[in-house]
Amino acid sequence: MKNTFCALLLLIASAAVPAAPAALPAPRDLPFRGEMTLSVDATDQVHKILRVRQTIPVQRKGEMVLMYPQWETDSHSATQQLTGLAGLIVTAGGRRVEWLRDGGDPYAFHVDVPHGARELEVEFQFLSPTAGNVLMSPDMLTLPWQKVALYPAGWFIRNIGVRAELKLPAGFQYATSLQTAAVRDQLVSFKPTTFDDLVDAPVHAGRYFKRIDLAPGAARPIHLNMIGDNEAALAIPPAMLDKYRAMATALPALFRSQHYRHYDFLLTLSEILPSGGGREHQESSENNLALDFFTRPDAHLPMADLIVHEYAHSWNGRFRQPADLWSPTLNQPVRGSLLWVYEGQTEFWGRVLAARLGLRSRQQTLDALAVDAANAVSRAGRQWKSLQDSTNDALYMPGRQMQWRDWQRREDYYGEGVLLWLDVDMLLRERTGGRAGLADFAGAFFGANHALATSTYTFADVCKALNAIAPYAWSGYFTTRLRAHDDSHLLDGLARAGYRLVYTDEPTEYFVQNEDFNVGGMDLSTSLGLTVGKKGVVKTVAWEGPAFRAGVGIGAKLTQVGGLPYSDDALKQAIKAAAASGRPIALGFDADGRSQTVLIPYYGSLRYPRLERIPGKPDQLERLLAHSPSAT
Incomplete structure (x- = not known):
């Protein structure tokens, strides 16, 4: 009797629980019949809600799985937040179709397509953040398409056609690398493209808008598109505009190609939208800058090379991409083992070209390199975490709080990558008698043709390309430095260039601005071993530094110095x-x-990084940082 009762309970339970969804279809490089349509209404500026309607052609009878993008190209990580998607309703032929979220992957939605249905109609809203990473303001909009679209699983997204349209708030103008098909009142219709290209072509729009042709008459147009909180923010000084015009020529010359059909710089100048970051795309880049970036250009030295960096990514990152960073969809995991090339060398060219173009002076560039070097030397975490391991940071660190920057390390392939590629440049010059440098690698490796399709590369490809310029044991060279747990080779590039890192008791102009940008207060990390934010609150403490050993912790509020009330100057x-x-x-x-x-036994005075010439060694940075864009 007991066995019969248990069997009955199991039968009831199995009837109440729906069958587990089938496994998600693997992406295949096959044609996709028809094209999706995507309509986004961005007119609800009050609530910052984007309203979405889609049609998705049915490819075969049975189940279809719809995916919401999770992995974002610019972050190299699964940073897309699913919480913004709401109100999802699916219909076919006017009748509602139920969907079931995948139990193992919440970004996947299983839909049982009704018999005879030719397409699914999808409706949902994207609830844009109202604080932090804001996309909308009363006068501005930035639209990443991956936040407002679903796509069918089972295909490479480069094979899925899509026709998109966007309804803008009244009075808004827009910029994007997408081609416009028609504009009717506030509705902008774009020409058909692939889903892959769509998510690589965000739209920036705003009430205060200015568009400048940086290469008049060029076969491949290049435009500077600026959107600000007000009209005054768009007043770019003529001298700076000339530098950007020179940039539009300098980078194609460096990389010896223009693989894009046209290029659009998308700039926001705002106190409302986040500033201080960028996102790379093949035919455009997003550059989020402070409201007074153009009206006070000398006050933003740390960001002076942002636009150059993102532009260089069109070659190093989008046109040529590390093989393990490429994915056929936006929901397949990627790896970043070559981010020291992707980001590190791009950061290097940002430093160099900012100097050549006059966006920073030669001295300011040396001071920026000094900060790069000091930051790298201070990374106590190198003892346990190599630079190569740091390339995994994108997989687990984005959006997560980190208390001990120097011990945990975070994305050090940027600044440390600058020093690594500086050494490669100097080594190439040494081994070729000055006939070749890293510019020869950049042109051969990231340029060479005008194709639009992404081409992938491996570690072996990097070494092979360098060997073609100057034979050397490049594989062992990189392996030694990428896996190092000491700093014995860290500043080799500076030494080869004729410079060394020193510390003085007065900060450079660049250090002061970098201090304000990154700390918002006082940076004493290379002396007392802490940084102090507003109102005397300790923001970071150097691992095993003087303050650490004395017992000062992160978050402490400083109240006294030597028995007197605390102030930054008093400390x-x-x-x-x-x-x-x-x-x-x-x-x-x-x-x-x-x-x-506490009593802190520190007697080393204030220490601020600078570069100093090594007596008797030639200045190899002079030619590298020459203001001629064609200098190598």
Whole structure:
């Protein structure tokens, strides 16, 4: 009787639980019949809601799986937030069709397509963030298409055709690398493209808009598109505009190709939308800048090379891409083992070309390199985490809080990549008697033709290309540096160039601006071993540094210095006094509900990074940073 009762319970339970969804279809490089349509209404600026309607052609009877993009190209990570998608309704022939979210992958939606249905109609909303990574304001809109579209699983997205349209708020103008088919009132219709190309072509729109042709009469047009919180933000100084016109010539010359049909710089100048970052695309780039970037250009030195960096990514990153970073869809995991090439060399060219174009002076560039070097030297985490392992950071760190930057390490392939590729450039010059440098690699490896399709490469390809310029044990060279747990080779490039890293008690102009941009306060990480934000709150503490060993923790609120009320200037004066007197620094603070005072035995005075010429060695940076864009 007991067995019969248990069997009955199992039968009831199995009837109540729906069958598990089938496995997700693997992407295949096959033709996709028909094309999707995608309509986005971006007129609800009050609530910052994007309303979406799609049609998706049915390819065969049975189940269809719709995917919401998860992996984003510019972050190299699964950074797309699913929480913004809401109100999903699927119909076919006017009748509602139920969907079932995949139990293992919440970005996948299983739909049982009704018999005879030719297409699915999809409706949902994307609830744009109202704080943080804001996409909309009363006067501005940035639209990444991957946030407002689903696509069918089972195909390479380069094979899925799509026809998109966007309804803009009244009075808005727009810019994108997509080709426009028609404009009717506020509705912009774009020419058919592939889903792959669509998500690589965001739209920027705004009430205050200016578009400038950077290459008049060029066969491949290049435009600067600026959108601001107000009209005054768009007043680019003529001298800076001339530098951007020179940039539009300099990078194609460096990479010896123009694989894009046209190129659009998409710039936001805003206090509302986030500033200080960029996103790369093959025929456009997104550059988010401060509202006064053009009206006070000398106040934004750390961001002076952002636009150059993102433009260079059109070659290094989009046209040529590391093989393990390429994916046939937006939901297949990728790896970043070559981010030291993808980001590191791009950052290197940003530093170099900013100097050549006059976006930063030669001295400001040397000061930027000094900060790169000081940051790299301070990475205590190298003891356990190599630069190669840091290329995995994109897989698990984006969007997550990190307390101990120097010990945990985070995306060090940017700044440390600058130093690595500087050494490669200097080594190429040494081995070729000055006849070749990294520019020869850049032109041969990232250029060479005008094709539009992405071409992938491997570590072996990088070494092979360098060997064609100057035979050397490049594989062992990179392996030694990428897996290092010490800094014995870290500054080789500076030394080959005739420079060394030193510290002085006065900061450079670049350091002060970088300090404000990254800390928003005071950076004493290379002296006392901490950074201090607003109102005396400790933002970071250097691992095993003087403040760390004395017992100062992150989040402590500094209250006293030497028994007197705390101020940033008072702490700096106390550091200088300790260096002169040999007496420890008394630092009072509140932390964890208690007030305490510690004595910090630091006597090294203030230390700010600079580069200094090595006596007797030729200045190899002089030619590299020459202001002629054609210099190599």
